[in-house]
Amino acid sequence: MCGRYALAYPAHDVGRRLIEDGMPVDEAPGDGDVQPGYNIAPGHVEPVYRAIPGAAGGGGAGVRYVLGAMKWGLIPSWTKRSPDYSSFPKTINCRDDSLFENKGMWTSMKHKKRCIVVAQGFYEWLKKGNEKAGCPPSPPLSICSSDNPRSHISLSEKTTSCYAWPGSGIVSSTTEKVYTYTIITTTANKQLSSLHCRMPVILENGSAEIRAWLDPATTWNTTLQTLLQPYRLELEVYPVVKDVGNVRNNSPTFIVPLDSKDNKANIKNFFTAGAKPTHVSSAAPIKRTREEFETAAEKDASPPSKAVKMEDSEQPTPRMRMRSATSNLANKKSPASPAVKRAVKRDQTPRITSFFTK
């Protein structure tokens, strides 16, 4: 989930918009230091917002807020491997429940390395003629036999929480530090659950939640934990052109609703299957004002902590159990070929796939 997103503003514009939303920016990358676009993929370098502690070390005084240029796909600083980006496991996302457990690679950074990824929206792919974009209890989605509509889920002015890792671990040939980040995912909310079982955690610009999340004086605690919730407000969801699939493509049309005749039928199926469109044919995504969000939030009133989480978190458990079981198995022997690991994961005997003729 959340393997592709959009942030097309040049760096200076990202900074300006954050400031307008009440998020101070003391420092920002040059426009040439990041890769703005409508098709941001893992490995790209993008603006990420974080707090730097003041001289005193912890609390209020002297904290600076900066936009940094970071690479998507987190590499911990303690990695001993050579600076090979692709050799490390896939860390473009971090499950919120992995953070709740007090172990694993995330514990080395959840206390001090929290940050915020800035995004206009993200993309979700619907699998070919297939209802389940993943997990067990997702409702059927009878959509697209061959041509897959893409849904673009717009966060417009919203941000997505994540970790940044000031990585001394990845060292380029120039001995330069590379900062990397990952995007935290949680259970999909009701609106998106027909598309996928996971969604990124989304926080409102300028919110107390973001300030709490970034506060350098705070180490990991249950308050931070409760910030990781499925999004409670409505998002804009609509199909977009399939060209977004190719990472080399980049176009503003990627965040414009797809409304061509050819795809009318698919779009109809898409929405009748459960995803609620907020608009289908307008020229550009609607931008919500902060006031609108706040009133919507008031309506929603319920404390974000329990109510929402409980109802949405019933699904993932069986799958999680499976995950830990298989990963234990797969990790028993260290140097195993990918094929062997996969076979072990499936609890099967590896197959011999090569042979000599004659």
Next chain:
DNA sequence: CCAGACGTTGTT
């Protein structure tokens, strides 16, 4: 104590 692992998504 040291050595070794540390992940997610989606597939069946």
Next chain:
DNA sequence: GTCTGG
């Protein structure tokens, strides 16, 4: 960095 297994 921090936990688990030996």
Next chain:
DNA sequence: CCAGACGTTGTT
């Protein structure tokens, strides 16, 4: 996340 490639020996 999807798209695209998927090999070796021996030559320049």
Next chain:
DNA sequence: GTCTGG
């Protein structure tokens, strides 16, 4: 089918 690169 499966891994790598973007």
